Amino acid sequence: MIEFVRTAAAKCLCALAAAFAAAGGAAAAPMGFKDSWMSMGDIGPNWKEAWVNYALTPRDAVGAGALYMRSDDGGTTRRLAELNYTRLLQRWNLPHAQANVWFFAGAGAITGNDFDGSRLALAPGLQVDYETTRVYVAATARLYRAPKLNHDFASLRAGFSFYEVDYDEVQPWFIVEARRMRGLSDKAEITPMLRLVHKRFFVELGVNNSEQARANFMYIF
Amino acid sequence: MKSIKPLISPLVALALAGAAVSSFAATSVKATVNGMVCAFCAQGIEKRLSKLPAAKAVYVDLKEKVVAVEAKDGQTLDAKSITAEITDAGYDVVKLETLEQSVADIRAGMKTKK
Numbered sequence: 393m394i395e396f397v398r399t400a401a402a403k404c405l406c407a408l409a410a411a412f413a414a415a416g417g418a419a420a421a422p423m424g425f426k427d428s429w430m431s432m433g434d435i436g437p438n439w440k441e442a443w444v445n446y447a448l449t450p451r452d453a454v455g456a457g458a459l460y461m462r463s464d465d466g467g468t469t470r471r472l473a474e475l476n477y478t479r480l481l482q483r484w485n486l487p488h489a490q491a492n493v494w495f496f497a498g499a500g501a502i503t504g505n506d507f508d509g510s511r512l513a514l515a516p517g518l519q520v521d522y523e524t525t526r527v528y529v530a531a532t533a534r535l536y537r538a539p540k541l542n543h544d545f546a547s548l549r550a551g552f553s554f555y556e557v558d559y560d561e562v563q564p565w566f567i568v569e570a571r572r573m574r575g576l577s578d579k580a581e582i583t584p585m586l587r588l589v590h591k592r593f594f595v596e597l598g599v600n601n602s603e604q605a606r607a608n609f610m611y612i613f
Numbered sequence: 614m615k616s617i618k619p620l621i622s623p624l625v626a627l628a629l630a631g632a633a634v635s636s637f638a639a640t641s642v643k644a645t646v647n648g649m650v651c652a653f654c655a656q657g658i659e660k661r662l663s664k665l666p667a668a669k670a671v672y673v674d675l676k677e678k679v680v681a682v683e684a685k686d687g688q689t690l691d692a693k694s695i696t697a698e699i700t701d702a703g704y705d706v707v708k709l710e711t712l713e714q715s716v717a718d719i720r721a722g723m724k725t726k727k
Contacts, residue, residue: 425657426701485648485705559673591652
């Protein structure tokens with residue numbers, strides 16, 4: 393019975409991940425293995441992001457993304473279309489852990505409902521993360537700069553898995569994310585999330601401190 | 614001398630059968646891999662190793678940090694290629710050994726160990 397429930401849950405999650413991917417969702421996290429395509433999505437009322445990238449080497453990926461940002465009151469919006477580059481600056485492969493330092497660089501056109509036309513936006517960033525089979529911690533900072541615009545972004549994520557699983561089983565995690573962005577929101581967004589990781593997909597579902605639902609996903613082709 | 618002749622044929626047949634069995638005995642390369650903590654991230658190892666022409670089956674064990682590749686019958690796995698594929702997937706191989714076991718046997722051994 394337990395096996396049946398696990399299989400059914402895995403199938404539902406696969407379908408959910410595929411649906412997000414088909415919808416061109418939005419996402420987080422950097423890149424897959426060499427010669428792989430990765431799609432990522434991060435979906436919520438005030439933040440919608442979608443990325444696709446291709447890993448040219450084990451350490452370099454190029455891709456394209458789209459980001460929609462909205463102020464807390466819904467009055468101000470931004471839309472960014474960017475080309476991006478991801479570089480794994482440093483990786484520590486330890487016997488029971490992995491730690492990484494990532495660099496992001498993005499460039500594209502940003503538009504808004506409070507100014508005319510589009511502006512050239514640059515979005516460099518850094519991420520540091522540490523993970524074991526039971527613990528996950530990550531800190532991300534990214535600048536979103538354009539003439540007369542500053543939407544710098546920072547986030548912290550930490551969590552734990554409920555238990556270890558075999559490679560082909562779904563592993564549930566509890567993750568809390570705190571993030572903040574300049575210029576559009578004056579408060580930190582706190583989101584507790586249930587993360588489900590399988591070898592084929594990665595999904596996070598949660599509700600933030602403004603009682604808004606959020607969903608993140610990653611899928612490697 | 615005559616009396617042992619009837620025994621020779623069965624013995625030869627037995628020896629030939631033994632040789633045939635040993636020639637099809639499964640051979641696997643077992644790697645201990647550092648950094649392998651997440652199934653979603655480690656899927657690259659399985660995908661890349663599965664594409665090796667001589668690979669019949671791949672087994673990944675996150676808890677024991679083990680990756681095992683079984684060779685197709687009559688084929689030989691290249692240890693350097695296996696190391697390169699795991700490295701390209703983003704991980705470090707710290708130990709590599711060749712075993713006269715199938716991936717299923719290795720998996721069963723790991724389950725017993727747990």
